[in-house]
Amino acid sequence: MLQQPHTKYRAFAPIGLKDRTWPDAVLTRAPIWLSTDLRDGNQALVEPMDIARKMRMFEQLVAIGFKEIEVGFPSASQVEFDFVRKLIEEDRIPDDVTIQVLTQAREPLIARTFESLQGAPRAIVHLYNAVAPIMRTVVLGMDEDEIVALATSHAAMFNDLAARQRHTCWTFQYSPEMFSGTDLAFSKRVVDAVTAVWNASPERKCIINLPSTVEHSTPNIFADMIEWMHRHLARRDGIVLSVHPHNDRGTGTAAGEFALMAGADRIEGCLFGNGERTGNLDLVNVALNLYTQGVWPGLDFSNIDEVRATVEHCNQIAVHPRHPYAGDLVYTSFSGSHQDAIKKAFAARREGDVWDMPYLPIDPKDVGRSYEAVIRVNSQSGKGGMAYLLESEYGIEMPRRLQIEFMQVVQGVMDVAGTELSAANIYALFEREYGLATVQALSNRVLEAQADASVLLRGQLHWEGALVDMQGQGNGPIDAFIQALQEATGHRVRVIDYHQHAIGAGADAKAAAYLELRVDEAQTLFGVGLDADVISAALKAIVSGLERATAQGRQGAQCTVVPA
Numbered sequence: 154m155l156q157q158p159h160t161k162y163r164a165f166a167p168i169g170l171k172d173r174t175w176p177d178a179v180l181t182r183a184p185i186w187l188s189t190d191l192r193d194g195n196q197a198l199v200e201p202m203d204i205a206r207k208m209r210m211f212e213q214l215v216a217i218g219f220k221e222i223e224v225g226f227p228s229a230s231q232v233e234f235d236f237v238r239k240l241i242e243e244d245r246i247p248d249d250v251t252i253q254v255l256t257q258a259r260e261p262l263i264a265r266t267f268e269s270l271q272g273a274p275r276a277i278v279h280l281y282n283a284v285a286p287i288m289r290t291v292v293l294g295m296d297e298d299e300i301v302a303l304a305t306s307h308a309a310m311f312n313d314l315a316a317r318q319r320h321t322c323w324t325f326q327y328s329p330e331m332f333s334g335t336d337l338a339f340s341k342r343v344v345d346a347v348t349a350v351w352n353a354s355p356e357r358k359c360i361i362n363l364p365s366t367v368e369h370s371t372p373n374i375f376a377d378m379i380e381w382m383h384r385h386l387a388r389r390d391g392i393v394l395s396v397h398p399h400n401d402r403g404t405g406t407a408a409g410e411f412a413l414m415a416g417a418d419r420i421e422g423c424l425f426g427n428g429e430r431t432g433n434l435d436l437v438n439v440a441l442n443l444y445t446q447g448v449w450p451g452l453d454f455s456n457i458d459e460v461r462a463t464v465e466h467c468n469q470i471a472v473h474p475r476h477p478y479a480g481d482l483v484y485t486s487f488s489g490s491h492q493d494a495i496k497k498a499f500a501a502r503r504e505g506d507v508w509d510m511p512y513l514p515i516d517p518k519d520v521g522r523s524y525e526a527v528i529r530v531n532s533q534s535g536k537g538g539m540a541y542l543l544e545s546e547y548g549i550e551m552p553r554r555l556q557i558e559f560m561q562v563v564q565g566v567m568d569v570a571g572t573e574l575s576a577a578n579i580y581a582l583f584e585r586e587y588g589l590a591t592v593q594a595l596s597n598r599v600l601e602a603q604a605d606a607s608v609l610l611r612g613q614l615h616w617e618g619a620l621v622d623m624q625g626q627g628n629g630p631i632d633a634f635i636q637a638l639q640e641a642t643g644h645r646v647r648v649i650d651y652h653q654h655a656i657g658a659g660a661d662a663k664a665a666a667y668l669e670l671r672v673d674e675a676q677t678l679f680g681v682g683l684d685a686d687v688i689s690a691a692l693k694a695i696v697s698g699l700e701r702a703t704a705q706g707r708q709g710a711q712c713t714v715v716p717a
């Protein structure tokens with residue numbers, strides 16, 4: 154029988170940490186953030202950044218508020234080396250920012266790394282070597298003792314080289330590469346040996362960074378591993394415990410968050426999750442997840458589009474439109490029921506309320522987005538979304554039954570076009586359907602109060618291409634107009650419902666009138682009028698409704714074809 158391909162994989166063994174505490178932990182403060190955009194992110198690019206791009210990224214990271222930034226792998230190339238030199242020699246590193254650089258545990262590379270840091274006021278030097286069995290056997294050809302010796306001998310080199318550059322305030326960092334694929338006891342053995350060489354203490358802490366170099370377990374297992382290390386490492390009070398998740402299973406964010414719950418103090422990642430293969434942990438995602446729990450992350454993403462533009466420029470990789478918090482579409486609802494709920498929640502929301510909005514986990518304004526894109530209308534949309542757009546963009550506050558009526562018009566267009574309709578498209582349809590640009594106000598209008606408290610209305614109506622004299626009397630202008638209209642056009646109109654509101658304020662304010670009419674006791678439909686004058690708006694709305702009724706009557710007559 155043919156072997157099933159999946160049988161060549163094996164399940165990741167659970168850690169079996171029985172007394173784990175991390176599932177109940179609640180994150181209440183921000184971790185120490187380390188951006189490795191300029192190192193792990195950069196090493197994963199088709200075209201690594203040149204110095205200009207690196208500088209632009211560095212300045213963006215500083216502007217966001219990162220205090221620790223891994224700026225490169227100085228022994229890898231001249232560009233990497235020169236960039237570190239430029240930062241130092243041109244005094245580009247703010248006083249509250251520490252740069253970090255990475256080196257393999259190899260003598261010449263370490264020497265070159267320290268050379269790149271000459272004159273730096275502060276620096277984190279980051280040492281790594283692989284510890285996982287597959288790397289030990291296949292790549293390095295070393296047994297466990299030899300790996301420990303590799304790590305400790307090169308860690309000792311750090312002590313020596315740092316002692317020769319006394320003007321720099323040094324922090325040492327060690328990463329057991331492929332920690333997530335390594336037996337915990339062995340990881341602890343290597344890390345304990347390194348921290349002993351560095352004599353880590355509360356006064357002179359070092360950073361121990363535990364990577365899921367390749368993510369190959371569920372995030373709860375990674376969290377168990379971090380909690381185990383947090384509880385078992387020697388010199389724990391001399392260690393800043395850091396994690397460095399990757400995202401191969403698409404759970405990098407969860408792994409990072411669980412790891413923080415499990416005792417990690419610090420987290421490494423890249424903006425929007427750039428990095429090797431499927432990327433590093435997405436720092437924006439984790440930071441804004443904290444933000445939406447009411448925890449200030451200490452990183453400023455109040456203009457996320459600017460950050461995204463910088464990252465896209467530097468990495469030459471586009472951020473996906475569905476990317477959490479940053480994508481073009483992530484604050485947009487197309488589907489009708491979502492739009493309906495958002496519209497109602499916006500209407501119910503009062504200044505100062507806790508953010509509790511359906512389908513919007515964060516206020517788009519907090520990341521510099523407007524509400525404009527929150528609702529977009531296509532064939533999946535309903536009246537709520539359409540009405541929201543007309544209200545938010547044009548100040549049109551349609552009564553509910555008008556929404557239902559006009560949505561049929563919108564739906565008809567959408568069914569034919571099949572594409573999205575913008576607010577401007579919808580307004581153009583609304584304008585055409587209700588004759589907003591064509592229905593004219595009553596000319597030479599005269600309104601006279603009568604002794605019996607009624608009013609007399611006179612004027613000239615634009616009706617079917619002619620200017621018709623009209624006159625009527627009633628208990629108000631609308632009543633009088635309806636009387637006059639019947640005489641002038643022969644159509645009997647009854648007002649069923651009436652809504653009006655102002656659009657805008659001051660000299661530019663307009664009145665909007667929405668009248669539901671019964672025409673000739675045959676049709677019920679709306680008319681809409683907009684005018685600077687309230688009475689004109691209402692009268693226009695009646696003419697709008699009457700014109701629609703007669704147009705629909707004509708259409709109905711044309712359509713009534715009786716087959717022979």
Ligand SMILES: CC(=O)SCCNC(=O)CCNC(=O)[C@H](O)C(C)(C)COP(=O)(O)OP(=O)(O)OC[C@H]1O[C@@H](n2cnc3c(N)ncnc32)[C@H](O)[C@@H]1OP(=O)(O)O
Nearest residue numbers: 193196226228229230257258259281282283292293330366
């Ligand atoms: C998970 C991570 O992200 S780790 C960071 C990875 N980042 C990078 O590799 C980017 C920068 N790297 C580079 O520019 C280069 O790879 C360099 C400069 C580091 C090394 O370049 P080279 O010397 O040409 O070697 P190469 O890249 O092929 O590395 C493989 C060699 O290093 C050895 N090696 C790998 N890791 C280690 C280590 N930690 N300590 C000692 N030797 C190591 C391998 O066994 C292999 O040795 P071999 O040539 O004797 O077979």
Ligand SMILES: CC(C)C(=O)C(=O)O
Nearest residue numbers: 281328330331364366
């Ligand atoms: C160098 C280490 C921290 C790394 O990038 C990894 O293991 O993913």
Ligand SMILES: [Mg+2]
Nearest residue numbers: 193364366397
């Ligand atoms: Mg990495």
